[in-house]
Amino acid sequence: MSKIDISGDSFSSDATSSGYSLPVSQRWPALVSSELGYTTIVNRAKNGDQAGDQSYKAQAVARAAGDTVAILVGTNDVRVYKDNATKRGYFAAFLRRLIADAIMPNRVKGRDAAMVKTGAWSNTQVNTFGVVTNAQGAKAAATVSGSEIYVGYIIQNHTDCQSSADVYIDGVKAGTLSANGTAGSTTENGQVYAPALARFATTPGQHSVEVRVTSSGEYFYLDDIRGSDQPVGPMTHVSNLSKWAAAGYTTFGATEAMVTAYNTLISSIVNEFKADGFKVSLVDIFSVINPATDLMADGLHPNAPGQRKIADKFKASIQSTPVTVTYPTDWDTILKLTVVSGVVTTMVEVPA
Numbered sequence: 569m570s571k572i573d574i575s576g577d578s579f580s581s582d583a584t585s586s587g588y589s590l591p592v593s594q595r596w597p598a599l600v601s602s603e604l605g606y607t608t609i610v611n612r613a614k615n616g617d618q619a620g621d622q623s624y625k626a627q628a629v630a631r632a633a634g635d636t637v638a639i640l641v642g643t644n645d646v647r648v649y650k651d652n653a654t655k656r657g658y659f660a661a662f663l664r665r666l667i668a669d670a671i672m673p674n675r676v677k678g679r680d681a682a683m684v685k686t687g688a689w690s691n692t693q694v695n696t697f698g699v700v701t702n703a704q705g706a707k708a709a710a711t712v713s714g715s716e717i718y719v720g721y722i723i724q725n726h727t728d729c730q731s732s733a734d735v736y737i738d739g740v741k742a743g744t745l746s747a748n749g750t751a752g753s754t755t756e757n758g759q760v761y762a763p764a765l766a767r768f769a770t771t772p773g774q775h776s777v778e779v780r781v782t783s784s785g786e787y788f789y790l791d792d793i794r795g796s797d798q799p800v801g802p803m804t805h806v807s808n809l810s811k812w813a814a815a816g817y818t819t820f821g822a823t824e825a826m827v828t829a830y831n832t833l834i835s836s837i838v839n840e841f842k843a844d845g846f847k848v849s850l851v852d853i854f855s856v857i858n859p860a861t862d863l864m865a866d867g868l869h870p871n872a873p874g875q876r877k878i879a880d881k882f883k884a885s886i887q888s889t890p891v892t893v894t895y896p897t898d899w900d901t902i903l904k905l906t907v908v909s910g911v912v913t914t915m916v917e918v919p920a
Contacts, residue, residue: 570606570607570608570634570635571606571607571608571609571610571632571634571635571636572597572600572601572604572606572608572609572610572635572636572637572638573610573629573631573635573636573637573638573670573802574597574609574610574611574612574613574638574639574640575612575613575622575625575626575637575638575639575640575641575666576611576612576613576617576622576638576639576640576641577613577614577615577616577617577618577640577641577643577644578613578614578615578616578869579595579596579613579640579643579869579870579875579878580595580596580597580611580613580638580640581595581611581613581614581615582595582597582598582609582611582613583614583615585615587615587616587869588615588864588869590864590869590870590871590872590875594872594875594876595875596875596876596878596879596882597609597611597613597638599875599876599879600638600879600882600883600886603879603883604883604886604887606636610629612625612626612629613640614757616644616755616756616757617641617644617755617757618641618642618644618645618648618649618659618662618755618756618757618759619641619642619645619658619659619662619663619666619762620658620659620662620723620753620755620759620762621755621757621759621762622639622641622662622666623662623663623665623666623669623762623763623764624759624761624762624763626666626669626670627665627669627695627763627791628695628696628697629669630673631670631671631801631802632802633799633800633801633802634802635802636802636803636805636886637670637671637802637803637804637805638804638805638807638851638882638886639663639666639667639670639804639805639806639807640806640807640851640853640878641663641666642659642663642808642809642830642834643809643810643868644755644756645659645830646809646820646822646826646827646830647756647820647822648755648756649752650821650822650826651823651825651826651829652751652752654751654752655751655752655753656829656830656833658723658749658751658753658762658764659830659833660833660837661723661764661765661766662723662762662763662764663806663833663834663837664718664764664765664766664767664837664840665720665762665763665764665765667804667806667837667838667841667848668718668720668765668794668841669763670801670802670804671798671801671802671804671841671846671847671848672718672794672798672801672846673798673799673801674794674795674797674798674799675712675720675792675793675794676710676711676712676792676793676794677697677698677791677792678691678692678697678698678699678708678790678791678792679691679696679697679698679699680697680710682710682711683699683708683709683710683792683793684708684709684710685699685706685707685708685709686706686707686708687701687703687705687706687707687781688701688702688703688706689701689706689708692722692789694722694761694789695763695791697791697792698722698789698790698791698792699789699790700787700788700789700790701781701787701788701790702728702731702783702784702785702786702787702788703781703784704781704782704783704784704785705780705781706780706781706788707778707779707780707781708778708779708790708793709776709777709778709779710776710777710793711774711775711776711777712774712775712777712793712794712795712797713773713774713775713795713797714770714772714775714794714795714796714797714798714844715769715770715771715772715773715796715844716767716768716769716770716795716796716844717735717737717742717767717768717769717770717775717777717793717794717795717796718765718766718767718768718793718794718795718796719735719745719765719766719768719777719779719790719792719793719794720763720764720765720790720791720792720793720794721733721745721747721763721764721765721766721788721789721790721791722747722761722762722763722764722789722791723746723747723748723749723753723761723762723764724747724749724753724760724761724762724787724789725749725750725752725753725754725760725761726749726750726760726761726787727750728785728786728787729747729748729749729750729761729786729787729788729789730747730748730750730783730786731746731747731748731781731783731786731787731788732744732745732746732747732748732781732782732783732786732788733745733747733779733780733781733782733783733788733790734779734780734782735766735768735777735778735779735780736777736778736779736780737768737770737775737776737777738770738775738776739776742768742770743766743768744782745766745779747764747788747789748786749761761789763791767840767844775795777793779793796844796845796846798846800847801846801847802847803847803848803849803886803889804841804846804847804848804849805848805849805851805882805885805886806834806837806838806848806849806850806851807834807850807851807852807853807878807881807882808830808831808834808835808850808851808852808853808854809827809830809831809834809853809854810827810853810854810857810862810870810874810878811824811827811854811857811858811859812824812827812859812863812867812868813859813860813863813867813868814859814867815865815866815867815868816859816863816866816867816868817867818867819866819867819868820868827854831854834850835850838850847889849885849888849889850885851881851882851885852881853877853878853881856877856878856880856881857870857874857877857878861873861874862874862877890913896920897917897920900919900920901917901918901919901920902917902918902919902920903915903916903917904916904917904918
């Protein structure tokens with residue numbers, strides 16, 4: 569193993585905090601990294617972070633095909649957004665973007681020459697690749713390939729950003745984007761705007777995709793357009809959320825039904841990417857965390873046994889990922905072995 573890239577909150581952070589004092593060495597990232605032999609650990613997880621915080625932090629991070637990507641976000645979204653359906657929609661858009669930015673290196677960015685724009689667009693100040701407009705009727709178009717189309721944009725909680733745009737694929741309206749975060753998209757850690765992603769199903773092949781701004785006088789931020797035809801990317805492991813104890817639900821005003829609703833959404837998003845041909849797996853920690861034995865006194869954070877269980881679920885997911893290993897022979901050929909959980913499942917000999 570070489571590199572593991574981690575997005576998350578206090579459950580995954582490599583720093584202790586007033587809210588979670590469990591030693592870092594007992595948390596799942598340290599356990600997984602040491603036991604699977606990762607030599608490079610990139611960990612953006614932070615206490616209190618939500619999906620929007622993490623999608624913002626990871627948006628410009630390059631992940632290689634041989635990397636392992638691990639994502640565990642949503643607990644703080646439950647705490648902050650609770651059972652508000654609109655806010656849960658923000659979470660979904662932010663999580664899609666967080667996953668997509670790990671697995672889709674090919675995209676037509678807002679400032680690329682290949683993004684053909686009409687109307688008054690300017691470069692954003694919040695990143696190095698996006699564009700923004702407040703002009704109704706402004707358009708941005710690109711040609712991409714795949715059976716699914718994705719549009720990266722920004723949701724912002726600001727009175728001047730209650731914007732919307734329609735997405736057309738080959739001249740036919742496929743759906744509408746709402747960048748309006750004024751229902752309360754701001755995270756607990758103060759992220760007012762965050763990268764989001766929308767997905768539109770189409771047919772295989774090359775497509776002309778156009779984003780047409782429908783709002784007037786409201787700022788719409790466009791980051792990119794992408795298709796599902798992509799090079800092989802890193803295996804990405806996305807965890808659902810664990811159960812809480814009664815103390816946690818009482819303290820934070822949440823319920824297990826809220827956690828279950830988020831887990832249903834996480835599972836659905838993972839299944840979308842899998843159906844689109846990407847290497848994304850669901851890590852099911854909900855099924856193994858016992859609130860009576862695996863949580864700290866706050867009824868929310870995993871204790872050492874709970875973190876051990878989370879680590880084991882991530883390890884099982886990672887180790888079940890097929891890995892290709894090559895060996896040169898003495899007779900000028902190469903043996904290609906596929907290894908799953910330490911077992912060789914296929915072996916092919918090819919010319920050197």
